[in-house]
Amino acid sequence: MSFPRHRLRLATAAAAAALLSLTAACGGSAEAGGSAGGSGGTVIKLSDPGNAGPLAYAKREGLLDERLKAAGARVQWGGSYASFTATIDAVRSGSVNVLEGAISPALGYLANSRDLKIFAVADPVTDRAAPPRDGLVVPADSPVRSVKDLVGKQVAVNKGGRGEYLLLLALKENGIPADQVKRVYLNPVQGASAFATGKVDAWWAIVNAYPEVVAKGARVLLNGRDLPDKDLTIWAARTELLEKNPKAVQVFLDTLRELTEEEKRSPEKFQNVFLKKGPTAVSGKRLQDNLAEARYQNVPRYAGASDGTYVESVAGIFRQYGVLPSAIPADQVISDLRAASASPVPSGTSS
Secondary structure, X not given: OEOOHHHHHHHHHHHOOOOEOOEEOOOOOOEOOEOOOOOOOEEEEEOOOOOOOHHHHHHHHXXXXXXXXXXXXXXXXXXXXXXXXXXXXXXHHOOOOEEEEEHHHHHHHHOOOOOEEEEEEEOOEOOOOOOOOEEEEEOOOOOXXXXXXXXXXXXXXXXXXXXXXXXXXXXXXXXXXXXXXXXXXXXXXXXXXXXXXXXXXXXXXXXXXXXXHHHOOOEEEXXXXXXXXXXXXXXXXXXXXXXXXXXXXXXXXXXXXXXXXXXXXXXXXHOOOOOOOOOOOOOHHHHHHHHHHHHHOOOOEEOOHHHHHHHHXXXXXXXXXXXXXXXXXXXXXXXXXXXHHHOOOOOOOOO
């Protein structure tokens, strides 16, 4: 499975993973993990979307501000976060209450808290013509030729995240006990350094790190799409927000869906949105890969009860190998946004 396009864009803008944050506050008080700001109502706080993708385009055109007014909400653009873990830390502190990622890195938070729910998912990209966006890589001259050759080796992965999930899944599929391969927990920046300096034998590179390391000559053993991968891209929101103003979240998601559809048809207009030159601008093969991925991406859809099977599958791998301390009831971490937004917005929400 290729790593979904939208997660890549937000997770990697300016070498940083990105996030979307929504804060709800009513009557001028701080609610749903953040302050409402000067005008009251629901505040949708977004990280800087970088230089590419639907949210970058929405920011430039002011689309979310325009559409959220009808739901008593507004948008506020902020900074970015270096990893999904950093974004989760921001959720805990109350400065973020909606974020994009994947099921795997969200499970650690969901295992200990029920104040975050998944309201949208993007299905896996299965077309082999789409460029892969994650992979288990080794140095070009490495004697490692297969997953089975990793026995006794050190592999860098992001702890409790997609890299660790895919490595454990690959070991399981190949009948290799997990304790025979040493997992070295490193974030993407640390992983890139450790791999480049030979401190680890292999690395499960994800999002922007993957095409970068391959461009530098790394050899790919396999990609996530070579496995029975159930780790969907997700959008999740703090429970308070979903209860107080589900309509605002629905407006956001509908706008994202619309722009993603447009990006699939005309990907060029969603690249280098603000800057044509500089560290966040892309060109050459990198640009062509981004355009191809945009064409093949799947549009985020509303999450439903049936998506609990994906949550349970990913959680099952983590539980089997002791990564998660407890089971996660899928029905407690998925929100049916369409049903919630069909109900009247609570009277305390500004309109």
